[in-house]
Amino acid sequence: MTAPQPSRVPVFRRRRVVATPKVPRVFAAIIAICCLVEALILLGTLLLTPDFRELVFIFGAFWVQDLRSGGIFPGQAVLMFVTYGFLHGGLIHLAMNMISLAAITREMTRLMSVRNMLAIYAVSQIAGAGLFALMAPDEIAPMVGASGAIFGVAAGLVGAAFVQRSRLRQPQGPLIRAVGLIIGLNLALTVLMPTIAWQAHLGGALAGLAMGPLLLRRG
DSSP states (O other): OOOOOOOOOOOOOOOOOOOOOOOOHHHHHHHHHHHHHHHHHHHHHHHTOTTHHHHHHHHHSBOHHHHHHOOSSTTHHHHHHHHGGGOOSSHHHHHHHHHHHHHHHHHHTTTSOHHHHHHHHHHHHHHHHHHHHHHOTTOOSOBOOSHHHHHHHHHHHHHHHHHHHHHTTOOSHHHHHHHHHHHHHHHHHHHHOTTSOHHHHHHHHHHHHHHTTTTOOOO
16 A cells, blocks of 8 residues: 655746836936927927927037037037037937937946936037037038937947956857947948938947946946
8 A cells, every 4th residue: 555645736936027127217307308399399390480490400409610609699609519419300310319218228227327327428428519520620510419429328338238248258249249230220321311420429439438337337
């Protein structure tokens, strides 16, 4: 006579659930401001004058010649380093930049603090405009958009991720492929859309790439 076998009770192990990072509030606010500015420009175009966007660009866009003349109002030559990043050439331009900014900053929260991310964003925006002015000194068209700052944050993410993967001795192949894709898309956009200020992209990317590894969260 054999003793009855104890019934096996399945053991359920608790899985560690990793929460999906959210867009930091300060960058959500930047996205909201950019969208609000575009909405006001569209409203002004419909209700006031079809040239309302051009009027806004006169006061808020980045003009290379205003660096020499000082601008049409006191402080414009300095203020435009900030204001140009909140203006865009239309809904498609705005959508591309804001979607990119949300995706990049959400991932970057894994590697560094929001304060450091914001520092990279601000410095990259200034560096993008500065390099644009140096490389296109005779440019008479205005420059607008957050692309330079976004490229800076993206490059900062790449630099920080490279250092982090090196610390963990992880292969760099996926990161290299991602960088190649970003560079390829930027080159393609530059060829297809000559009006894109690639100099600002380059300036922002160089600033972000230099700052990313330095501001990487320790541990």
